[in-house]
Amino acid sequence: MANQAEKLLVQRIRDGQEEAWQELIGQFEGRLFAYVHRRIADRATCEDIVQEAFIGFANSLPNFDENRPLESFLFSICSNKLTDHLRRSGRRPAIPISATEDSQGPRSFTGPGRAASTLFRSQERKNIEVAALEEAIREQTEHWKSTGKWEKLKCLELIMVCGMANRAVADQLNIPQTQVANYKFEFVTRVRDRVKSQRISADIFPELADQTNEISDA
Template sequence: MATSDSDALVVRQVRAGNSLAWRQLIERFEGRLLAFVDSRLRDRAASEDVVQETFIGFLTSLPHYDEKRDIEAYLFSIAAHKLTDHLRKQGRRPIDQFGSDDHGRPLDEVPGGARAASSIARSGERRREEERVLSESMGQLVREWLARGDYDRIRCMELLIVKGWANKDAARKLGLTEQAVASYKFQTIARLKDMARRSGMSLDDLNEG
C-alpha cells in the first residue's frame, strides 16, 4: 500500500530536521513496533533497544526511502532486520534470514539483497578517516553546547554515546522524557551527518552502529 500524503509530509519534515515531526512519528509507531519485537524476544529491555535501533535505522535510510512506499510496512521491515541482527549478536538462530546492509537499509531495499550487502567492505584507512571526522565533529558540537550552557544535551549524549546507555535509562537518570532523549539523539546524528558531508564524506558512509 502506498504511503498517504500526510505520511509523505511527515517524512519530508523529518528529513528537514523537524524534531516535532520526529517525535510524532515515534509516538505513532513505537507501541506497535514494541509489541511486534517483544512478541519474539520476550525481553522488554532488549525489545525497547531494538525499537530504538529501528527508528535510527529509519533515519539513516531516509536518503533511500521512496515516499510511495507505506511507511508502516517500511518500519516493520527495518524492525524485522534489526531483530534478526540482535539475535545473531546473541548467537541465537535468526527468525528471518536477512539483516541490515552497511548503511542501515533493509536488504530488501538493496539490489541483490544479502549478496550486495556482503560485498560492501571498507578499508581500514577509510574507517579511520571516518572516525577522525566524526571525532572532530563531535568535539565541535560539544564546544557549541558548552558555549550556550546546554548541559542536559551534553550529559545525555555522554550517556548514549560514551557509555552506551539505552534511551530510557538515560531519560530516567537525567529526569528527561524518552522523547526528549530521542530528540537529542536525532538532532545530534543529523548534525554529525551534515558536518561529515561538508567535510567531503558521503552521507551513506556514516554507520549508526
C-alpha cells in the same frame, strides 16, 4: 500506498521539524517495541533495536519513496535490525518482515555491494573513518557546550558513555522518553552531516553518498 497524512509527516521530518519526529516516534515506537519484545525479553535491548530502526529510517529519508506505506517500511527496517541482533547473538533470525505473521522473511534495504565494501575496507580507510568521526563528534559536542545545550550533553553521556537505555535516561533526567530518543537521533544526524561536510570520498563512507550536507545551529 501511503495516505496523505503519512506523506505530510515525512515531508515535515525532511524539513527538520522536531515535533514531526516526535510525532513519528509517538505513533510507531510502542508497536515496534512490542514487535521486537516478542523475540527478545530484555527491554533495554528492545529499546536499542527500535532506536536503531528509527535512525535507519532517518538515514533512508533522502531516497524514501513517499508512496510506500510508512508503517510497513518502519517494520521492515526494524525487522532487519532485529535479524542483525539475533545473528550476532547466535540465535535463528526467523522473523517476519512486518507485524503480520504471513511474511516471507526480512528484506534488506541496503545496496547489494555495501556489506562487501564494508567488510573489505583497508586499515587505512578505517583509520580515516575513525579520524573523521572523532572530529565530527568533537565539533558537535563543542557546539552544544558553546550554546549551553547541557541537557542534550547529559543525555548523550548517559546513553553513549554510561550505556544506559532510553527509559533509564528519561527517568534520570526527568524528561519524556521521546525527548531522549529525539536527542539521540539529533546527535547522530548532526555527526553524520559533519562527517559529510569534510568531503571525504564516498568510497570511504558510501552511506553518505546520496545524502545532503546541511548543518544547522541546533
